[in-house]
Amino acid sequence: SSALLLIGLFFIYSFNIWIFALLLFLAGVGGSTYHPLGISFLIDLYPEKRGQIMGYHQTGGAIGSFISPLLIGVIVASYGWKSAFLSISLLGFLLTPVLWFFLKDIKQVYNNKKEKIKRTYSPALLLILTSAIYIVGFRGLNAFAIQYFNEGKAFTFNEATLLFSILQIAGIFSGPISGRLSDVFGRKKIIFSLIMLNSLSLFLMTMTHSILLYLACILFGFAIFGLLAITDAYLSEITPEESLRSMIGLNLSISFIVGTIIPPLLGNMIDIYGFTLSFAVLSATSLLSILPLTRIRERT
Known part of the structure; x- marks a missing residue:
């Protein structure tokens, strides 16, 4: 979200292809960290229904993949790319406190037998x-x-x-x-x-x-x-x-x-x-x- 916000601000004030590429890279790094943590967290919560829970998890991603291009297209057509980047970055910032306060870590006990x-x-x-x-x-x-x-x-x-x-x-x-x-x-x-x-x-x-x-x-x-x-x-x-x-x-x-x-x-x-x-x-x-x-x- 921070990288996307910087991209939006970057578009407002200047443009350099290399800085833009760096910010896109950082946005990718941030987004890719979700899956190892999110998937394992859901599995810890619902160990007896792993297939079904992963199915619902995949559905969420599919819905996002379907809706987000349409939503971004509307924002870009109406307000331009700058507003689009700023808008989608704000979604991440709004989600962060929700995850922080409502999700509780599950303590794991591992069996370390070689x-x-x-x-x-x-x-x-x-x-x-x-x-x-x-x-x-x-x-x-x-x-x-x-x-x-x-x-x-x-x-x-x-x-x-x-x-x-x-x-x-x-x-x-x-x-x-x-x-x-x-x-x-x-x-x-x-x-x-x-x-x-x-x-x-x-x-x-x-x-x-x-x-x-x-x-x-x-x-x-x-x-x-x-x-x-x-x-x-x-x-x-x-x-x-x-x-x-x-x-x-x-x-x-x-x-x-x-x-x-x-x-x-x-x-x-x-x-x-x-x-x-x-x-x-x-x-x-x-x-x-x-x-x-x-x-x-x-x-x-």
Whole structure:
């Protein structure tokens, strides 16, 4: 929030691209610290309903991702970028005292047996590898979806943005449903099913130009946001308690790294081979995440 406030003030008085980049970096640092702390805190509060709680948590993020561009667009159109940065930074400042006074820390007692740590690190790392592979499709589609629907599928720009929004809307409902299913039937089974749905729906996008593309977007959004929710819950169950926050942070960091690598690689591939083949490769790559998933041995 402080970085966003500085960005707003920076726009008012001057502009330098390097200082602007630094402030954006600081804003990213501040925002990324939330997940390791927030996810582990919710898991501590609701240990028996981890899947469902992570689903609701993912729903909150999906709602924010859907609403915030619309809200910022209205503010920018009415008052300009300066007011937009100042407005969104104030939301963070208002939220800070609420979190400080109403959330109470939960004291943890850790079991530091070395044999337990040795047994559980391997499954956690395999799950992080699984996540790093299946997220490839989402990062690629996130970067080029609108362009793909507009240029590759010949939809109008408005139709293309609608298709992209459908991905986020599907995520609003996916989190709680997928999380609850994983509580009942097991994390690994639901993750496996959602990876299959994720890959097949992405492949379906390359095969159709009709109304089925809307269905493919709904299925893909449902699958990927369900995966994100359940992975966090599953990771909390197969990671040593004293290392949970670090492993959640590692998983998030790797996801961001994938997000920086995939767009330029995919963009270059699109220039050479076109959209259809490039997105088919994304679909196949996401499917490979099943390999490390099947090697995860759950606690006995």
